[in-house]
Amino acid sequence: MKTITLFLLLVLSNNLTASDKHWEALILEKMLTSMAAKKEIKIYVQDKGLDQVCTEMNSISKINYCDQADFILAGKGLSESCKKPEIVFNYDTFKNDPYAVGVFFWQKGRPTIRFSSKRLQKFGLQVGGELAKFVSSKN
Amino acid sequence: MSHQKTNASVSKKLIQLIILVLIVFSVAFVSYTEYNNTLKETTEKLNERIIKFHFETFKELSKIYVKDTHKHFIEEVKKNRALRSNFEDMLRLIKISTIQNLFVISRDSDQNYYFLLDSDTDPQTRATFLEPFNPLGNFWDRCYASQEPQVFHHKNSKDLWITIAYPIVENGHTVALIGADVSHNLDVNIQTKLQNFSDFFLWILVLSVLWFIALYVATLYFKRKMYEGYIDPLTTAYNRTYLYEILMKKLAREYQLFMIDIDFFKKVNDTYGHDAGDVVLREVAQRLDKLIRDEDSLIRYGGEEFLIYTTQLNSQQCFEFAERLRENIKAEPIRYKNIECSVTISIGCNPYGSKNEVFADVLKKADEALYMAKVFGRDCVKVAK
Numbered sequence: 001m002k003t004i005t006l007f008l009l010l011v012l013s014n015n016l017t018a019s020d021k022h023w024e025a026l027i028l029e030k031m032l033t034s035m036a037a038k039k040e041i042k043i044y045v046q047d048k049g050l051d052q053v054c055t056e057m058n059s060i061s062k063i064n065y066c067d068q069a070d071f072i073l074a075g076k077g078l079s080e081s082c083k084k085p086e087i088v089f090n091y092d093t094f095k096n097d098p099y100a101v102g103v104f105f106w107q108k109g110r111p112t113i114r115f116s117s118k119r120l121q122k123f124g125l126q127v128g129g130e131l132a133k134f135v136s137s138k139n
Numbered sequence: 140m141s142h143q144k145t146n147a148s149v150s151k152k153l154i155q156l157i158i159l160v161l162i163v164f165s166v167a168f169v170s171y172t173e174y175n176n177t178l179k180e181t182t183e184k185l186n187e188r189i190i191k192f193h194f195e196t197f198k199e200l201s202k203i204y205v206k207d208t209h210k211h212f213i214e215e216v217k218k219n220r221a222l223r224s225n226f227e228d229m230l231r232l233i234k235i236s237t238i239q240n241l242f243v244i245s246r247d248s249d250q251n252y253y254f255l256l257d258s259d260t261d262p263q264t265r266a267t268f269l270e271p272f273n274p275l276g277n278f279w280d281r282c283y284a285s286q287e288p289q290v291f292h293h294k295n296s297k298d299l300w301i302t303i304a305y306p307i308v309e310n311g312h313t314v315a316l317i318g319a320d321v322s323h324n325l326d327v328n329i330q331t332k333l334q335n336f337s338d339f340f341l342w343i344l345v346l347s348v349l350w351f352i353a354l355y356v357a358t359l360y361f362k363r364k365m366y367e368g369y370i371d372p373l374t375t376a377y378n379r380t381y382l383y384e385i386l387m388k389k390l391a392r393e394y395q396l397f398m399i400d401i402d403f404f405k406k407v408n409d410t411y412g413h414d415a416g417d418v419v420l421r422e423v424a425q426r427l428d429k430l431i432r433d434e435d436s437l438i439r440y441g442g443e444e445f446l447i448y449t450t451q452l453n454s455q456q457c458f459e460f461a462e463r464l465r466e467n468i469k470a471e472p473i474r475y476k477n478i479e480c481s482v483t484i485s486i487g488c489n490p491y492g493s494k495n496e497v498f499a500d501v502l503k504k505a506d507e508a509l510y511m512a513k514v515f516g517r518d519c520v521k522v523a524k
Contacts, residue, residue, distance in 0.1 A: 091270050107254075107266050108240045108320060112273040114251070136251050136271070 024104070025056035027111055031087060031102050032060060032071055034131040035120070044069035044082070072099075085123045101125060156358060160351040167344035174340055178333055189237075189321070190303065194288050196233050197305035197317045203229065204243075210309050213245060216255050223256060223268065230258035240320040243307070244272045246283060255315060279304050283313045371439040373417055374424035382438050386448060387498055394492040395457050396501055397447040398509040399427070399464070402483045402517040404443035415475045419482055422473045430464055446502075454522060457490040461520040469518065483518035485509060490522060 032041050044066035045054055050073055054062045063069055066082035073087055085101040088094050094103035094114065101119045105112050115127050115135040127135050204226060208215035216223055226243070234241045243256040252274055254266040266272070274280070278289040282304035291302045305317040369381035377386075401407075401423055408416040420443065428437050431447060440446040452460060465484055472479040487509025492501040504523040512521040 091267065103271075107270065107272065108242065110273055110275055112271050114271045134251070134273075136247075136249055138247060138249070138251075138269075 021052050022056050023111070025053045027104055027113065028053065028073070028087065029057040029060060030131060031104060031113060031115075032057075034127050034129050035085070035101065035115075035125045036070060038070075041071065042069050043071050043073055044084070045073045047074040050074060085119070085125060098122075156351070156355055160348070160355070163347045163351065164344070167340065167347050171337070171340040171344055175337060178337065186301070190290055190301070193238075193303055193319060193321065194305065197288070197303070197319070200229060200233060201305060201307040201317060204307055204315075205309050212307060212309055212314050213255075216243075227256050227258060230256060231260075234258045237322050238319050239322040240318070242266060242272075242318050243315050244274075244279075244318055245315040252279065276302075278302075279316060279318075282306050282316055286313050374421050374439050376424045376428065376437045376439045376445065378439055381436075382440070382446065386436055386438070390492075390494050390498065391450040392494050393450065394494075394501075395449045395452050395488065395490045396492055396505040397449070397457070397461055397464070398440070398487040398489075398502075398505040399445040399447065400485050400509055400513070401443040402485055402513075407480060407482075411475060411478055411480070415478065415480065418475045419473050419480060423468055423482065423484065426467050427464060430460075430467060446505075452490060454490045457488045458520060458522050461486040461488050461522075465518065465520055485512035485517045486520045487512055488520065488522045 032043065039059070040061060041059065042061050042063045043054070044064075045051065045062055046066075051062075054060065054073075066072060066084065069082075069084055071087060072082060072084050074089055083099055086097065086099045087102045087104060088097060088100045089103070089105050091103055091105060091112075091114075094100045094116070098119065100116065101123060102113065102115045113131070113134050115131070117135045117137045120127060120135065204212055207226075208222070216226065230241050230243070241258040242254055244252045245255050246252050252272040254268065254270045254272050257266040259265040276291050278291045281287075282289040283306065286306045286308050288306065289304045291304075293300060293302065301321045303317075303319045303321060305319075306313045307315040307317065369377055369385060371378045401419065404416065404419070407419050420439075424437065424439065424445065427445060427447065431437055431449070434450065436448040438446040438448070447464075449457075449460070465486055468482055468484045472481045474480070487505050487507065489501055489505035489508060491504075492498075508521040508523040512519050515521065
C-alpha cells in the first residue's frame with residue numbers, strides 16, 4: 001500500500017504541476033499533518049531555500065521563532081530552546097540527529113521518506129494515516 | 140431556369156472536387172496512421188529486445204552473487220565491506236550507457252526497502268549502504284513475491300524510460316532485487332529522428348487539406364463570378380457573351396439552332412410600358428427554359444430575341460420541338476397586374492448546324508428562317524432548308 005500511496009502522490013503531483021517545489025511541498029505537508037494532532041501547525045524554517053516550498057503548503061503556518069514552533073524543517077546548529085521535532089533532508093543527518101523524527105530526500109529520481117519510531121515516541125508523536133507505513137524501527 | 144442547369148453543373152464539379160479532397164485526405168490519413176502504427180510496433184519490439192537483453196545480464200549477475208556468497212547473500216553483503224565493493228564493481232561492469240541507475244535493494248522486517256549496493260560512484264548522488272529506498276509502484280513487491288522479473292514503464296517521466304526489478308533468489312526465497320532505471324536516451328534519439336518523417340506526413344495531411352479548402356473557395360468564387368458574367372439579369376437566360384465565349388468553344392459536331400422572336404413585342408412596351416415588357420420577357424424565358432433539356436442552352440440574343448441551342452435532333456424533331464415551344468407560349472396569356480397579355484412567338488430553325496461550318500452562317504440560316512416565319516404572318520415555325 002505504501003508504494004501505491006507514494007506512486008499516487010507522484011502521479012498526483014505530476015498532474016498538478018511540473019514544479020519540484022510544489023511536489024516537495026505536497027509531501028512535506030503530508031508528513032507534517034500526519035504527525036500533528038492539531039489542525040494549525042506552526043513550523044520554523046531554518047533553511048531560506050525552503051521558503052518557496054513553505055508558501056505552497058496551505059495548512060501550515062511558518063513562524064519566525066523556533067521556540068513557538070511545532071516542527072522544524074532542516075534543523076542544523078539550532079539553539080537549546082529549539083530542540084523540537086525536526087524533519088531533515090539528508091539521510092546521514094537523519095541517522096545522527098537525535099531530534100530528526102522524519103527525513104525527506106530524493107534518491108535515484110524517487111522521493112524518499114522515513115520516520116523514526118523511536119524519536120517519534122520520544123516526542124510523544126504518532127504518524128497516522130497512509131504514511132504510517134513509512135515508520136521504521138531501524139533508525 | 141438556366142440557374143438550375145448552371146447550379147447543377149457547378150454542383151457536379153464541386154462534388155468531383157470534394158471527392159478528390161476526400162481521396163487525398165484519406166491517402167494522407169492512412170499513410171500517417173500506418174506510419175505511426177509501424178513506428179509504435181517497431182519501438183515496442185525494440186523495447187522487448189532491450190528488456191530481454193537486460194534480463195539475461197541480470198540473471199547471470201544474480202547467479203554470481205548467490206554463488207559467491209554461498210547462498211548467504213544478505214548476511215555476507217552486510218558484514219563484508221570488501222565483498223560489497225567487489226559486487227558494486229560487477230554492477231559497474233554491466234552498467235551500459237543506457238542504464239541510468241543500477242542498484243541492489245532488499246526488504247526488512249518492517250517491509251521497508253533499503254539499498255545494499257549502488258553502482259553510482261558520485262558521492263552526491265550515490266545511495267549509502269542501508270539507505271532507505273522508496274519504491275514507486277508495486278512491481279517491486281510483485282517481483283519479491285513472484286520471483287519473476289518485473290518491468291515498469293515511466294511513460295510520463297522525462298528522465299527515466301523503464302525500471303527493471305530482477306529477483307535474487309536463494310533457496311527458493313527472494314532475498315534482494317536488482318534494480319535498473321534504463322534511460323530512454325537511445326529510444327529518444329531514434330524517435331526524434333523518426334518523428335521528422337511523422338511530421339512530414341502530418342504536414343502533407345494538413346497542407347493538402349488547406350490547399351483543397353483554398354481551391355474549393357477559389358473555385359466557388361470563380362464559378363460565381365463567371366456565372367454572373369454569362370447571365371442576363373432580367374431573364375436569367377445566358378447572354379451573348381456566353382454564346383461567343385463558352386458555347387462556341389464546345390459546339391457539338393452536329394447541332395441545331397432555334398431563333399425565337401416575340402411577336403409585336405414593341406406594341407406590348409408601347410401599350411403597357413417597359414415594366415410589362417420586362418414581365419413578358421421574363422415569363423417567355425421561363426416557359427422556354429422549362430421545355431429544353433439540361434444539355435440545351437437558352438440565350439437571350441437581343442431585345443426580344445432568344446436563341447436555343449440543341450443537339451441530336453433531326454429536321455422533323457426540330458420542327459416538333461419548335462411547335463411545342465410556340466404552343467406553350469401561346470397557351471396561357473401572360474399576366475401583369477390586372478392585364479392579360481396574349482403573347483405569340485415566331486421561330487426560325489436551322490437543324491443542320493455543323494462544327495465544320497462557320498457558326499455565323501448557321502446562325503444566319505436560322506435567322507432567315509425566322510424572317511420567313513414573320514413574313515408568313517408570325518406565330519409559326521419555319522425550318523431552314
